[in-house]
Amino acid sequence: MKLLITYALEEEKGPVQIPDCIVSYCCTGVGKVSTAINTYEALLKERPDMVMNIGTAGTLHHQVGEIVVCSNFFDRDLEKIAHLGVPFSISFSEALLHAGVPEYLQSTGTVSTGDTFLTDLSESGSHADVFDMEAFAAAQVCRKLNIPFFSVKYVTDVIGQNSIKHWEDKLEDARNELAEFLNALRF
Numbered sequence: 611m612k613l614l615i616t617y618a619l620e621e622e623k624g625p626v627q628i629p630d631c632i633v634s635y636c637c638t639g640v641g642k643v644s645t646a647i648n649t650y651e652a653l654l655k656e657r658p659d660m661v662m663n664i665g666t667a668g669t670l671h672h673q674v675g676e677i678v679v680c681s682n683f684f685d686r687d688l689e690k691i692a693h694l695g696v697p698f699s700i701s702f703s704e705a706l707l708h709a710g711v712p713e714y715l716q717s718t719g720t721v722s723t724g725d726t727f728l729t730d731l732s733e734s735g736s737h738a739d740v741f742d743m744e745a746f747a748a749a750q751v752c753r754k755l756n757i758p759f760f761s762v763k764y765v766t767d768v769i770g771q772n773s774i775k776h777w778e779d780k781l782e783d784a785r786n787e788l789a790e791f792l793n794a795l796r797f
């Protein structure tokens with residue numbers, strides 16, 4: 611299987627070796643625009659069978675240090691104008707099932723993506739397991755090119771509790787824990 615792993619920052623990527631996978635990488639940069647552009651270019655160049663987004667995220671419902679696997683994505687910025695008929699959510703649950711992804715990776719977790727690093731509970735919008743600044747953009751590109759996509763997020767901070775400082779403090783732990791999780795994967 612050809613697997614593309616996307617991540618926003620080099621500090622989030624650790625050494626990964628997944629048996630029976632040809633792994634390529636794409637550092638997307640921070641934010642939805644750079645993520646969409648860089649993911650699209652990587653998909654055209656690498657032609658992967660599947661895309662996995664890894665990285666850090668804030669939360670309201672999980673513990674710092676947890677790894678959350680997600681197959682549902684929404685754009686919290688577009689959600690604000692959903693009443694105008696603007697689509698703001700994507701699910702890959704069925705695509706992952708049909709792609710033969712192991713059951714433990716077929717999560718129903720949800721990532722809320724927005725253009726800002728959330729530090730205030732009032733800005734979080736709808737319920738989500740984790741909050742980031744990139745996953746929805748990568749999911750949207752993968753949906754357009756019909757490539758299965760999922761996300762593996764390490765929870766670095768609880769939104770509203772000194773989020774930026776906690777994210778900085780947990781970045782190295784995130785890289786190590788994500789690498790350990792990914793190295794245990796079997797497709």
